[in-house]
Amino acid sequence: MEEKVVFARPSLLTDAPFHYCPGCTHGIVHRLIAEVLGELNVSRENVIGIAPVGCAVFAYDYFDCDMTEAAHGRAPAVATGIKRVHPDKVVFSYQGDGDLACIGAAETIHAAARNENITIIFINNGIFGMTGGQMAPTTLLGQYSTTCQDGRDPVLNGYPVHVCEMLSQLKGPQYIERVSTHDAANVLKAKKAIKKAFQYQLEGKGFSMIEVLVACPTNWKMTPVKALEHIKNEVIPYFPLGVYKDRG
Amino acid sequence: MKERVLMKGNEAIAEAAVRGGCRFFAGYPITPQNEIPEYLSKRLPEVGGSFIQSESEVSAINMIYGASCAGARAMTSSSSPGISLKQEGLSYIACGQLPCVVINMVRGGPGLGTIYPGQADYFQAVKGGGHGDYKLFVYTPATVQEAVDITYKSFEMADKYRIPVLILGDGTIGQMMEPVVLPEMKDPATFPEKKWALTGCKGRERNIINTLDMNPERLEAITDRLFDVYEQIRENETEYENYMCDDAETVIVAYGIVSRVAKSAVNILREQGKKVGLFRPITVSPYPDKALSAIADLPNVKKFLVAELSKGQMVEDVRLIVNGRKPVEFYGRTGGFVINTEELISVVEGGKR
Numbered sequence: 001m002e003e004k005v006v007f008a009r010p011s012l013l014t015d016a017p018f019h020y021c022p023g024c025t026h027g028i029v030h031r032l033i034a035e036v037l038g039e040l041n042v043s044r045e046n047v048i049g050i051a052p053v054g055c056a057v058f059a060y061d062y063f064d065c066d067m068t069e070a071a072h073g074r075a076p077a078v079a080t081g082i083k084r085v086h087p088d089k090v091v092f093s094y095q096g097d098g099d100l101a102c103i104g105a106a107e108t109i110h111a112a113a114r115n116e117n118i119t120i121i122f123i124n125n126g127i128f129g130m131t132g133g134q135m136a137p138t139t140l141l142g143q144y145s146t147t148c149q150d151g152r153d154p155v156l157n158g159y160p161v162h163v164c165e166m167l168s169q170l171k172g173p174q175y176i177e178r179v180s181t182h183d184a185a186n187v188l189k190a191k192k193a194i195k196k197a198f199q200y201q202l203e204g205k206g207f208s209m210i211e212v213l214v215a216c217p218t219n220w221k222m223t224p225v226k227a228l229e230h231i232k233n234e235v236i237p238y239f240p241l242g243v244y245k246d247r248g
Numbered sequence: 249m250k251e252r253v254l255m256k257g258n259e260a261i262a263e264a265a266v267r268g269g270c271r272f273f274a275g276y277p278i279t280p281q282n283e284i285p286e287y288l289s290k291r292l293p294e295v296g297g298s299f300i301q302s303e304s305e306v307s308a309i310n311m312i313y314g315a316s317c318a319g320a321r322a323m324t325s326s327s328s329p330g331i332s333l334k335q336e337g338l339s340y341i342a343c344g345q346l347p348c349v350v351i352n353m354v355r356g357g358p359g360l361g362t363i364y365p366g367q368a369d370y371f372q373a374v375k376g377g378g379h380g381d382y383k384l385f386v387y388t389p390a391t392v393q394e395a396v397d398i399t400y401k402s403f404e405m406a407d408k409y410r411i412p413v414l415i416l417g418d419g420t421i422g423q424m425m426e427p428v429v430l431p432e433m434k435d436p437a438t439f440p441e442k443k444w445a446l447t448g449c450k451g452r453e454r455n456i457i458n459t460l461d462m463n464p465e466r467l468e469a470i471t472d473r474l475f476d477v478y479e480q481i482r483e484n485e486t487e488y489e490n491y492m493c494d495d496a497e498t499v500i501v502a503y504g505i506v507s508r509v510a511k512s513a514v515n516i517l518r519e520q521g522k523k524v525g526l527f528r529p530i531t532v533s534p535y536p537d538k539a540l541s542a543i544a545d546l547p548n549v550k551k552f553l554v555a556e557l558s559k560g561q562m563v564e565d566v567r568l569i570v571n572g573r574k575p576v577e578f579y580g581r582t583g584g585f586v587i588n589t590e591e592l593i594s595v596v597e598g599g600k601r
């Protein structure tokens with residue numbers, strides 16, 4: 001009987017095991033990026049990636065393409081420098097919410113406003129994962145973090161930042177969508193969005209950002225299953241999924 | 249004979265950068281260096297390069313990080329407050345061994361300070377203004393021609409040693425006009441291949457440029473390498489001007505615009521039969537320590553006078569090198585004042601302090 005391969009590692013991923021915590025969905029997003037670039041026939045020599053400072057700081061270990069790691073929040077500026085030198089390469093940055101929406105907010109907004117022809121994969125896990133669970137700009141009202149231990153209080157801590165909604169007000173960006181990883185159907189939708197974002201870059205259309213809701217069971221102090229339910233029941237109502245901008 | 253043209257310092261530097269192969273510039277406006285981005289915004293697209301007016305100096309230096317990772321000759325320029333904002337990026341660039349050129353047209357500080365010239369960013373430039381163990385390769389031009397030659401050469405130096413080169417100018421160098429001979433246009437296609445750069449990993453292992461290493465042995469080795477390279481630069485590339493120091497009793501030590509004032513003072517004092525000389529470092533990191541030390545050993549040299557537009561920064565390096573062999577005096581002005589010739593002569597003669 002002939003054996004048929006039904007599941008394999010996408011060629012853009014190395015064989016290094018992910019270092020992520022159990023139940024974290026960073027790994028799923030890495031895989032989606034590698035899968036869609038494969039499906040778009042973008043080979044390893046045509047991709048350059050930028051890792052952030054955050055849990056995904058080691059992303060350069062996992063993608064089999066030229067990679068760098070930017071200072072905290074500066075990935076869109078680094079991506080801009082790389083893309084301007086190599087306009088023929090697919091350039092993507094992969095950033096957490098502290099990185100992209102807090103310390104790097106200016107870089108994010110202005111890369112979008114310039115319509116840089118890059119793709120940003122924005123991981124919203126509602127927390128500073130790498131540094132041990134402090135409040136992020138996306139931490140929900142009432143949510144526990146190590147720097148808002150009674151839950152985020154808007155009077156003391158202000159309100160969460162809605163990045164897709166904000167960026168979609170700008171004329172520059174081409175495609176902005178928020179997707180989730182809390183179940184298989186949504187992972188497939190996330191894949192479609194990420195593919196379209198890269199497709200736009202390949203077509204030279206310009207800036208795209210896909211915000212991906214990701215679970216952080218460790219810092220949310222939940223089981224992996226509870227964390228996925230939490231995305232569905234608490235995070236999505238506050239950060240609604242959908243296309244925020246698509247200039248087609 | 250090559251054509252001499254009258255150019256403003258900032259514009260001459262910008263043109264020299266293009267001729268030296270610079271094809272990427274990002275910067276944020278600040279006086280007194282605005283003519284650099286203004287000039288390049290027009291000039292770089294003409295040669296197929298990229299110019300970006302960034303949202304901040306923080307972003308600009310990280311764009312330089314990216315462009316340098318990608319293998320381009322890249323430059324940013326700013327003035328003191330903006331250079332402060334670039335320090336985190338410079339630390340990453342130094343650790344990543346990424347070549348680039350950074351211009352600081354220094355203005356008086358601290359704080360927002362003034363738009364008039366200053367030299368009070370010396371510590372920041374030569375001691376490593378950002379976090380961690382690293383050094384920049386720092387030049388201090390004194391004329392527009394020298395600024396042109398240094399800018400042109402800096403791209404070679406940056407690539408050769410894989411180190412960020414900082415050109416420590418001052419408002420005067422950027423703003424004054426002088427006749428210059430511009431160097432030849434280089435063709436970036438002829439530059440040696442950067443095997444480490446992110447160019448798309450066609451037919452090779454992927455390249456990774458990062459500044460994180462949780463393995464103590466490896467990180468210590470990286471740090472050691474940065475300092476080995478710095479010592480090679482000290483050995484091969486330090487530059488200085490010795491102007492009548494060999495028979496001098498008093499040696500003025502000054503760089504940049506102050507060195508020009510000091511040279512006039514030396515000329516006037518020499519006409520009066522007074523044995524005064526000028527030691528002018530052209531690189532201040534690494535410092536031309538051997539040359540200065542040799543002067544300190546001369547029996548005729550009785551004392552040094554360091555003159556700066558600061559409360560006393562380079563004087564600390566001079567004192568370390570002279571190491572008590574001769575007295576080292578200091579004279580400085582701040583607030584945007586430039587020391588003038590009469591003032592300096594009176595200081596040399598033991599008058600004004």
Ligand SMILES: Cc1ncc(C[n+]2csc(CCOP(=O)(O)OP(=O)(O)O)c2C)c(N)n1
Pocket residue numbers: 053054055056072095096097098099100123125127128129130131136
């Ligand atoms: C300039 C600077 N400030 C702070 C830090 C420390 N730091 C590292 S990661 C991080 C937050 C990361 O959170 P996020 O971007 O949400 O990514 P996650 O770890 O949750 O994936 C912080 C504050 C740093 N490395 N650099």
